[in-house]
Amino acid sequence: MSTYTPEGLDDAYAPDDAVDPADGPPAPPTLPQLGAVGWLRWAWRQLTSMRVALLLLMLLAVAAVPGSVWPQRSQAPERVAQYLVDHPTAGPWLDRAGMFDVYASAWFSAIYLLLFVSLVGCILPRTRAHLRALGARPPRTPRRFDRFPAQAVGTTGQGPEAVVRAAAGALRGRVPWLPRYRVDVQAEPAGADGTWTVSAERGYLRESGNLLFHLALVGLLISIATGQLLHFRGQAIVVEGRGFANAQTDYDTFEAGSAFDPASLVPFTLRLDRFTSEFDPETLQSRDFLAEVTLTEPGEDPSAETIKVNHPLTAGGAKVYLQGNGYAPDVVVRDAAGEVAFSGPVPFLPQDEVYTSQGVIKVPDVSGGQAQIGLVGQLLPTAQQLTDTIWRSIDPQPTDPVLVLAVWQGDLGLDDGVPQNVYELDDTGMEQVTQPDGTPVTLYVRPGETVELPDGLGTLELRELPRFVALDLRRDPALPFVLVFSLLAFAGLAVSLFTPRRRVWVRAAPDAEHPGRTVVRAAALARGDDVGLQAELDEIVGALALDPVGGADPAQPAPIPRATTRAPSEETKP
Amino acid sequence: MTVGDLSSLLVWAAMTALTVAFVASTVALARLAEASRRVPAARELAPAGGPALPAEPAPDVRPEGSPKAAGIARSTSLTGGALLLAGIVTRGLAAGRWPTANMYEFALVGTFIAVVVLVVVQRRRFIPFLSVLVLGIGVLALALALTVLFVQADAVQPALQSYWLVLHVGVAIIATGVFTVGFAAAVLQVLQDARESGSSREAAAEETGRPGALHRWRVTGPAWAWLRSAPSARELEAFSFRLNAIGFVLWTFTLIGGAIWAEHAWGRYWGWDPKEVGTFVAWVVYAAYLHARTTRGWSGRRAAYVVFVGYAVVLANFTVVNLFVDGKHSYSGL
Numbered sequence A: 001m002s003t004y005t006p007e008g009l010d011d012a013y014a015p016d017d018a019v020d021p022a023d024g025p026p027a028p029p030t031l032p033q034l035g036a037v038g039w040l041r042w043a044w045r046q047l048t049s050m051r052v053a054l055l056l057l058m059l060l061a062v063a064a065v066p067g068s069v070w071p072q073r074s075q076a077p078e079r080v081a082q083y084l085v086d087h088p089t090a091g092p093w094l095d096r097a098g099m100f101d102v103y104a105s106a107w108f109s110a111i112y113l114l115l116f117v118s119l120v121g122c123i124l125p126r127t128r129a130h131l132r133a134l135g136a137r138p139p140r141t142p143r144r145f146d147r148f149p150a151q152a153v154g155t156t157g158q159g160p161e162a163v164v165r166a167a168a169g170a171l172r173g174r175v176p177w178l179p180r181y182r183v184d185v186q187a188e189p190a191g192a193d194g195t196w197t198v199s200a201e202r203g204y205l206r207e208s209g210n211l212l213f214h215l216a217l218v219g220l221l222i223s224i225a226t227g228q229l230l231h232f233r234g235q236a237i238v239v240e241g242r243g244f245a246n247a248q249t250d251y252d253t254f255e256a257g258s259a260f261d262p263a264s265l266v267p268f269t270l271r272l273d274r275f276t277s278e279f280d281p282e283t284l285q286s287r288d289f290l291a292e293v294t295l296t297e298p299g300e301d302p303s304a305e306t307i308k309v310n311h312p313l314t315a316g317g318a319k320v321y322l323q324g325n326g327y328a329p330d331v332v333v334r335d336a337a338g339e340v341a342f343s344g345p346v347p348f349l350p351q352d353e354v355y356t357s358q359g360v361i362k363v364p365d366v367s368g369g370q371a372q373i374g375l376v377g378q379l380l381p382t383a384q385q386l387t388d389t390i391w392r393s394i395d396p397q398p399t400d401p402v403l404v405l406a407v408w409q410g411d412l413g414l415d416d417g418v419p420q421n422v423y424e425l426d427d428t429g430m431e432q433v434t435q436p437d438g439t440p441v442t443l444y445v446r447p448g449e450t451v452e453l454p455d456g457l458g459t460l461e462l463r464e465l466p467r468f469v470a471l472d473l474r475r476d477p478a479l480p481f482v483l484v485f486s487l488l489a490f491a492g493l494a495v496s497l498f499t500p501r502r503r504v505w506v507r508a509a510p511d512a513e514h515p516g517r518t519v520v521r522a523a524a525l526a527r528g529d530d531v532g533l534q535a536e537l538d539e540i541v542g543a544l545a546l547d548p549v550g551g552a553d554p555a556q557p558a559p560i561p562r563a564t565t566r567a568p569s570e571e572t573k574p
Numbered sequence B: 001m002t003v004g005d006l007s008s009l010l011v012w013a014a015m016t017a018l019t020v021a022f023v024a025s026t027v028a029l030a031r032l033a034e035a036s037r038r039v040p041a042a043r044e045l046a047p048a049g050g051p052a053l054p055a056e057p058a059p060d061v062r063p064e065g066s067p068k069a070a071g072i073a074r075s076t077s078l079t080g081g082a083l084l085l086a087g088i089v090t091r092g093l094a095a096g097r098w099p100t101a102n103m104y105e106f107a108l109v110g111t112f113i114a115v116v117v118l119v120v121v122q123r124r125r126f127i128p129f130l131s132v133l134v135l136g137i138g139v140l141a142l143a144l145a146l147t148v149l150f151v152q153a154d155a156v157q158p159a160l161q162s163y164w165l166v167l168h169v170g171v172a173i174i175a176t177g178v179f180t181v182g183f184a185a186a187v188l189q190v191l192q193d194a195r196e197s198g199s200s201r202e203a204a205a206e207e208t209g210r211p212g213a214l215h216r217w218r219v220t221g222p223a224w225a226w227l228r229s230a231p232s233a234r235e236l237e238a239f240s241f242r243l244n245a246i247g248f249v250l251w252t253f254t255l256i257g258g259a260i261w262a263e264h265a266w267g268r269y270w271g272w273d274p275k276e277v278g279t280f281v282a283w284v285v286y287a288a289y290l291h292a293r294t295t296r297g298w299s300g301r302r303a304a305y306v307v308f309v310g311y312a313v314v315l316a317n318f319t320v321v322n323l324f325v326d327g328k329h330s331y332s333g334l
Helices: A011-017 A031-047 A050-064 A077-086 A090-096 A106-135 A160-172 A204-230 A479-498 A533-542 B003-038 B041-045 B067-095 B103-121 B128-149 B164-196 B200-208 B222-229 B233-265 B274-292 B301-318 B320-324
Strands: A150-156 A182-187 A196-202 A232-239 A243-245 A253-256 A269-279 A286-296 A303-307 A313-315 A318-327 A330-335 A340-345 A357-363 A372-380 A383-385 A391-393 A402-410 A430-432 A442-445 A450-453 A458-464 A467-475 A502-510 A518-526
Touching: A031 A106, A050 A106, A050 B274, A077 A090, A106 A204, A150 A533, A160 A182, A160 A196, A160 A502, A160 A518, A160 A533, A204 A479, A232 A243, A232 A269, A269 A318, A269 A467, A286 A313, A286 A318, A303 A313, A303 A318, A330 A357, A330 A372, A340 A357, A372 A391, A372 A442, A442 A450, A442 A458, A479 B233, A502 A533, A518 A533, B003 B067, B003 B103, B003 B128, B003 B222, B067 B103, B067 B128, B103 B128, B103 B164, B103 B301, B128 B164, B164 B222, B164 B233, B164 B301, B233 B274, B233 B301, B274 B301, B274 B320, B301 B320
Parallel strands: none
Antiparallel strands: A150 A518, A182 A196, A196 A502, A232 A253, A232 A467, A243 A269, A269 A286, A286 A303, A313 A318, A318 A467, A330 A340, A330 A458, A357 A372, A372 A402, A383 A391, A402 A430, A402 A442, A450 A458, A502 A518
C-alpha cells in the first residue's frame, strides 16, 4: 500500500486494530494452555474486529443478490413453481440451497446476525469510552505546535492571561448555553514565567452520531423482528354493494406472525358502495382508482370513507390498501329443471391493461341426477370482434362488455375435500361440451341477456357487471418503532459524517525580546480531512486582534499549509 | 410545437453543448499530457521518498494544459447544464407533474445533477480528467435517454401519484449524480496513487533512457505524465470521500423514504423487490467503503475499488433492474 492512510468516519474503531490479524497472531501461541475460554475470547475479538465487519458487509451485499436473480416464494410463489417445472435438474438444487427463499435462508440470516453481533461487540466498548470522554477535559496543550496542520502566530500588548481568556471566549462562541468548543484555560507552571494556554475541543457529536447510527440499526432490526411476530396481513375481494367483516374467516388469504392473536382483530365491517376508475384515453394507462366504502367500527355509526392507491384507510388499528380491481359478472344459472342453481357475482381477474379478465363460474348445486356445470372464459369490457371466433377487448372501461364462455360438464371435484383455486377449473372429472361437428361450444353474453346452455343443460343470465376491489389489510404494531429507529439512524449518520471534530490550542507567553509584549501561538488539529480547519483557526485568532510578528521574521505570520494536505494523525499525539 | 417537443429540443441542445464541453476537456487533457511530458522527469522525482507533493500548484510545474480549451469546457458545461435544466422544467410542464417518473426523466435529472456538481467542484481548480469522465458518462446517459429511454411526457399511474415521487426519486437521482463525480474522483485517485507509488525501476529506466517493454503505457510512464498536474492521491481521496459521504447520506434517505412510500402504496415497507435489493446492496457496498477507508490495509486504493463496485451497483440498479427484471419498480414506460 501507499504511505497515506486517510482518516474519517470511524477512527474510534482504532482500538480494534490492535488485534488485527494483519499485525501477526493476536493471541500468544501458547494454545495448549489457552483452553476453551481463550479460544472464545480469540473468536470474539476476531468477530468484533473491523476487518471481519468489513468482510461481513461485503458478504451481505453479495448474498442479497440471488434474491433478485431467482424468483422468491415470498413474492411470486407461482413463478418459483414454474421455474421448478422448467428446470427439473437445477431447480431442486437451487431450492435446497435456499435460492428461492434467500432472505429467510440460514446463510443469509447467519451473515446479518453475525454482522449485528460484531456491531454490538464493537459499539458497546466504544459507547463506554465515549461516555467517559464526554465528561473529560480537552487534551493538554502540546509543547510544540510545528507539526500541526493549521497554525497561527502573532504578538500583542496584552498580558498572556488576558489574551488566553479572550481566546477561550472566542472558542466558546456567543451563545453561553451552547458553547462551540469545550475549553480549558491553564497557567503553565513549568517555567513559571507567566505563560498561559487554552486547550479546546469540539465535535463530540461526531462520535455520538456514529454510535447513535449503529445502535439505531440494532433497534431497527429488533423492531422488524418484533413486527414479524405480531403482524397480520390478509387479502379480501369485495364486490360492489357487498360487505366484508374483519374476521379471519372472511379473508381470502390470511397470514400472521407466530405471536399474533386472532382475537385481537377488531370486528369492523366495510361495504364497497362504488368503485370508479379513470384511464388515459390514448395510452389506456391507469390514472385514478377510487373505492367509496362505508366503514362501521364496533360501537360507532357507519361513516363514508374512500380508499385510493397511496391513501390507505385506517380501520380497527389496521390499514386497508386498495391493491387491485376488476369486474365480477353477476350471473344466474338455471339448470335443466329450471331451478336456480347458481346466482351471484363472480370475480374475473384482469390479465392486461385493457382488462381482459379470466374467471370460472362453478355450478355444483344442480338438481338431482344432472351433471355439474363449469363455465370457463373471459370478460371483455369493451369487446371488438375481429373474426367469427376471435374477440378482444380494446378498452378497460365497460362500454360494450361481452362475457365469452366455454361450457364444461361433469364432476367439478368440489366434494373431494381438496382445496381448489376458484379462478381455475379442475378438468379431471369434466368434459367440454362440443357442437356436433366437434368444435367447442362458445357462449357470448351481454349484460341483461340470457342464453341457452348447450345439451339442454339450462340457461345463463348475465344480470349486470359490478366491479370488485382487492383489499389488502395489514397491521404491524412495530411500525412506529421501525420508523423512529430509521430516522434516528439517518440523523446519527448525517451528524457523524458532517460534524467536524477539532482541537485548538492557544499559548501566550511573554516576549523575551520585547518586554511588555506577548507572543501568541495557536494550532489546530482535526479528525479526518477537514477543509475548514485553517479558516476556523484564523477566525479565532482574528478575534484577538494580534499584530504580525515583527521584522526579524517577516514570513512567519503566513499560516502554513492547507489543512487537507498533511497527514494529521491524531493517534500519535499526546 | 408542443411543450413536450420543446423539452426534447432543449435536451438535444444540452447534449450538444455537453459534447462540446467533453471534447474541450479532452483537448485540455491532451494538451496537459503533452506539456507534462516535456517537463523533465527529474522534477517529479525531486521529493523522493514519499508523496510529499507541494500543496499549492506552482504555475510552472502544474500547467493547466490549454487554458483556452479549459475555458471552453467550463462555459459549455455551464451552458449545457442550463439548457438541460430548461429541458427538465419544460418536460415537467408538459407532463403536468414533477419530472422524475420514468427512466428518461431520471437520466435527464441525474445528468443535470452530475454536471452541477462538476461545475461547482471545477470552479476553483480545473481538473480536465474529472470533466472528461463525468461529461463522458453524462453525454452517454443523455444519448441513451433520447434514443432508447424516451417516452412521451404524460401523467402517471395512481401508484406514483404521491409527493414521494419528488422526495424519494428526486433524492435518489441527486445521490446518483453525486456518486458519479465521487466515482470519477476515485478513478483519478487510483491512477494517481499508482503513479505515486510506482516502482523506482520505471523512473530509473527513464533516466538511463532504456525503458522496458510497455513502459510508455504504464501509469508511471510518460503517457500519464499529466497526472503530475492533478491533485495528489491524498487530496483526491479526501475529495472523493466527501462526495461519496454526501451521496451515502442521500442514498440512506432514498432507502428510508422508499420504505415509507412503499408502506403507503403497497402496504409493506420492505418486500425484497429487485429494486429494493439493488438499493440495499448499493447501500451496503458504500457502507463497506466508509468502513474500509478506516481499516488498516484497506484504506486508499482498495477503498477506491469498493467505490467502483458501489457505483457499478448504482448503475446496474438503474438500468438492469429497470429494464430486464420484473418488479414493482418497473416504471421505465418501455
